[in-house]
Amino acid sequence: MTPGPPAVDAETFRRFMGAWATGVSVVTARDGTRDAGLTVNAFLSVSLAPPAVLVSLQREVDTLPVLEAARSFAVSFLAADQRALSERFARSVPPAEKFHGLPVHRGTTGAALPDGSLGAAECRLASMTPLYDHVLVVGEVIRVERGRDAAPLLFYRSSYGEADPDGRLHLPGPRPRD
Numbered sequence: 001m002t003p004g005p006p007a008v009d010a011e012t013f014r015r016f017m018g019a020w021a022t023g024v025s026v027v028t029a030r031d032g033t034r035d036a037g038l039t040v041n042a043f044l045s046v047s048l049a050p051p052a053v054l055v056s057l058q059r060e061v062d063t064l065p066v067l068e069a070a071r072s073f074a075v076s077f078l079a080a081d082q083r084a085l086s087e088r089f090a091r092s093v094p095p096a097e098k099f100h101g102l103p104v105h106r107g108t109t110g111a112a113l114p115d116g117s118l119g120a121a122e123c124r125l126a127s128m129t130p131l132y133d134h135v136l137v138v139g140e141v142i143r144v145e146r147g148r149d150a151a152p153l154l155f156y157r158s159s160y161g162e163a164d165p166d167g168r169l170h171l172p173g174p175r176p177r178d
């Protein structure tokens with residue numbers, strides 16, 4: 001079959017996916033010498049026995065080779081007041097810069113776990129499956145830690161939700177229809 005133009009273009013798809021509200025996580029890994037990490041919302045739980053999770057990473061991200069060398073990674077769930085942390089880990093800067101001055105603690109895999117999250121899971125790398133322009137990374141959860149009892153950071157319509165001082169969440173309002 002001759003590949004034709006995609007039936008749904010990238011911008012239309014991106015806007016469609018904006019209606020799917022998600023939490024926001026930071027995925028980190030350490031391969032012995034190097035820390036790397038990025039903001040991820042393509043996250044899901046895939047299995048209970050064994051407990052396993054999946055993250056979908058763009059092929060070119062700096063975190064992938066570190067995660068692959070480490071054979072492990074950690075996922076930290078962000079709280080509503082950690083928007084700056086999400087923005088920091090979504091920046092296209094050298095990995096070391098993302099960790100500069102950042103309060104973290106170390107998990108058993110050596111991964112840096114940002115302080116103040118809602119909780120973190122450490123995973124042993126189970127599989128990496130390249131698919132289209134992403135790599136599907138599955139990890140078996142080998143340790144979890146509970147974090148703060150606080151409102152979650154949400155991502156919806158390409159924007160973050162905001163929490164008021166009482167912890168009530170406010171989502172971005174509707175955009176003009178196109």
Ligand SMILES: Cc1cc2nc3c(=O)[nH]c(=O)nc-3n(C[C@H](O)[C@H](O)[C@H](O)COP(=O)(O)O)c2cc1C
Pocket residue numbers: 024036037038039040041042043056057058060061062063064086089090091092093094095155
């Ligand atoms: C809210 C949000 C969610 C994101 N989710 C993902 C994701 O699921 N997978 C991914 O590869 N990149 C995702 N990104 C983009 C990466 O965080 C960004 O490309 C980052 O700079 C990659 O860092 P690295 O090259 O240092 O690994 C997301 C960004 C934001 C702001």
